[in-house]
Amino acid sequence: MGRLVPAVTRALDIMELFLEGDGTLSAPDIVRKLGLPRTTVHELVTTLAARSYLVPVPEAPGRYRLGVRNHQLGSRYAEKLDLAAEGRRVAQEVAETCDETVHMAILEDVDVIYIAKVDSTHAVRMVSANGRRLPAHCTAVGKMLLAALPEEELEARLEECGELVALTPNSVTGFDELRAELATVRNRGAAVEHREANPDVSCVAAPVRDSSGAVVAALSISVPMVRWSEDRERELTDLVAKGAADLSVRLGHRGA
Structure with a gap:
């Protein structure tokens, strides 16, 4: 140097x-x-x-x-920022710290689309792929993104949705229940889901913001239930929040 x-x-x-x-x-x-x-x-x-x-x-x-x-x-x-590329760089850093699968997703209508992913090195890990689309209400990233919407926009999207499909027996299927969960996500600043998209996996997620402060994506850590615990949840919630904050800074965000 x-x-x-x-x-x-x-x-x-x-x-x-x-x-x-x-x-x-x-x-x-x-x-x-x-x-x-x-x-x-x-x-x-x-x-x-x-x-x-x-x-x-x-x-x-x-x-x-x-x-x-x-x-x-x-x-x-x-202009030169690539959200997916920047997301993958941060996801790689987070994955190296916790050795679990890390995703970044964006919201489209009432679904999430995964645009970056780094796998765990464990033999037992979540199987997924970039480009995969899932109902937002069944995922931690999706709940994080839905919770960030203005209330009128959220209600409009839920009305267009018609019904909340279940991916597992643990999936939320009631609109009032979902609204209550999203209120909790807003207050907490992070989202958690237990076996709602996959019966063997739990996830934590945090918001990614751009230079204007708008939530443009969410970062998540997915963990098989064999490695899940309350202590692990707290540890990973802190880690994913830090990763999302780091990515937000790369995108120009400088808020708290």
Whole structure:
């Protein structure tokens, strides 16, 4: 790895300060937060403003906010993002940690479609495939995605669905029961299903968000019941939440 350039490092440190608070800063704010000389900060801010990375705030003289050049760069980055590819990279990291099957899925109508998958190395593991489609209400990823929908959109999709089919005796088939489960998912921030899509498998899932904060996918860990326990559920719920958060950051999300 080559030598880091101090001036570039300082400029980037300044830029990253604007991710905090209300997104506006003055030169004295930057001096105080970074401990840099006033002359250095003035020169760097002047340069960044000249290149449209920072712009003055009209209603607050002496303060700056991020400029349009950052949006242009971010948009170009977003154009090159491949959700499935990024999802597989994170799924691989999660799978290496827990040695269980990890999926990422998106929602289409009231079904989920799996777009990334990394297998467990165990002889006993979940058998599935990319592109597989399942009723959302029978899966942890699906419940996570349904729970993220605005209420009116959720109700419209459920009305079009007509009925909730059962994949196993444990599948939810009542609309009121499903709504209650989705409320729990929202409060918890994660979803769990026990043998609802497969009689021998339980799953945990967490939401994946894009730069706008919208839920665009869900990441899950699937575990055969022979390796399932309450302790394992808690452990994997934390792990899948971290994986989903990491993937969200890669997609540009910077919320809590």
